[in-house]
Amino acid sequence: MLYYFHSRVIYFLLLLVVLPAFGEGALELTEGKSTLVDTNLWYEFDNVVDVPRLQAIKSLESVNSALQTAQTMPSLGGESGTYFTKVTLSIPQKGQYFVIVNANFIDVGLASYSSSHQPEPTFQVFSQLRDNATPPLLHFQAITVQTTMDNEQIALRLLIKAKQFPTPVSISVLDSRAFYQFQKLNNGISIAGITSMLILALLAVLIYSGTRKRVALTCAGYLGLHGVGWAAASGMLNDIVSLPINTSYWGMLIFPLAIASAAQFVSDLFECKADHKKLFTFLRCVSVVSFVLGITMWFMPFTLAYLLSHLLAMFWIVFTIVVGVSMLKKNDFRAKYFLAGNLVYSLSLGYYIAAHSLYFGELPYPESAVIFALSLDCLCILLCLTEWFKLKQKEFTRNQYLSRIDSMTQLGNRFSLSECIGQIADDYVIVYIDLDGLKSINDRNGHDEGDKLIIKTASLLQQSFYSLGDVFRSGGDEFVVVLQANSAHGIQNAADKALAQMSHVSIELGKQWHDAGVSFGIATSLEAKGPSECISLADKRMYQHKAKTKYSNP
Incomplete structure (x- = not known):
């Protein structure tokens, strides 16, 4: 493992020497920040950055020859593998700046920058597992760039590798003020949302411990697995627990298990076994299929697992909205919170998709928006649970009343x-x-x-x-x-x-x-x-x- 990492570092340093300057012109900052879209920005190097091939490279000339055949990528959205780029940054004032690579999963991240005033390259590692050199940033990794003069031209080289790039990988450059503002909002919303999911799950567990009602336990699974999944996907789990693997992929792998619990919760919430037998059977099938996916996806290529999770998410959102509307039409007012939460979550997913498409450009805080919406959805789910218990309490009170009252005379029996x-x-x-x-x-x-x-x-x-x-x-x-x-x-x-x-x-x-x-x-x-x-x-x-x-x- 250590040899593998150092081999990549050595190879990256070779790239710094022989790589021709990609792109023309310099990226200038406007109001302390600027973003470079990934259209034809990245070059593919899967045929080079591979451990067996890396060991076979014996000379500088062979590296240079391999680089000449590198293919430019129209976009990294939906791609996987290893990619390299070089950009020139036009920094107006000396100071500290931050470069954010807008990718959710980074297994290997290497960066180097230099200038005419700083000819010796400054090397950084910014993968999900090795991002301690910069302030923590959930969902992404940041590179620190320190300039010593005004109007300095910085040559920045980046190499990234991941099992999946779910969206176009743009590059954002921010000055210190803009970066810490972004960090505060991005981390704050994400931490608050994930924490609220886990706290709501704990409340559901406490409700179950006091009532022994299965609906509370399936609710806890629904809320808790979503919270754990997003804690992993955002990189929070790697920041809290030192693990030798990139847990950001776990969010996709845990998601089917969350849906398995969610299907059982919906069945329990609306008492489908007694009142909606066809829906009960369908939800049981959804739960079984989701559980099987949640187990088998850990053993399949992540690209396929990623696709299956997203297909399951799209199905579940549409399905829950249909169920919520249907139950609301039947005057089942437990559905009001259920439907409201899923509508908010659906809108956030639409915003997330728009933010990572080529048509809308960069939209602020897409991941945090989804987490915030999901935390509201989880709150609505807990409110559904309270409505369920209110209904049961009314039924219990009514039955208790009927069991003690003579129906003919309304006297006590x-x-x-x-x-x-x-x-x-x-x-x-x-x-x-x-x-x-x-x-x-x-x-x-x-x-x-x-x-x-x-x-x-x-x-x-x-x-x-x-x-x-x-x-x-x-x-x-x-x-x-x-x-x-x-x-x-x-x-x-x-x-x-x-x-x-x-x-x-x-x-x-x-x-x-x-x-x-x-x-x-x-x-x-x-x-x-x-x-x-x-x-x-x-x-x-x-x-x-x-x-x-x-x-x-x-």
């Missing part, structure tokens, strides 16, 4: 009664009520009329005991009233009020159904050891009361 007596205080009164005349009314007038009698009884009981206690329907025609008291004296007052109110209820029912009424029994906490025993005593007294009244059922 037997479960609510059990909860109430489990939390009851020391002083209380229990009234056990049985409806009289219901069977005869059902037989004579039908069950609809009997239901009206039950509903009317419940309404009268609620009105009678509204400020005194709680009313429950414990069975078909049975009701229980629980009255709270503050003292033994309060218990007696509550029992007296209950007796009066029950007489009133019986009279009111008799006005509408002449053979209807109520039998009831009253028991207090002074007479029993606990609520259950008190209810049993009130039930026993209810039957005693029923036996004495003329409204008893046969």
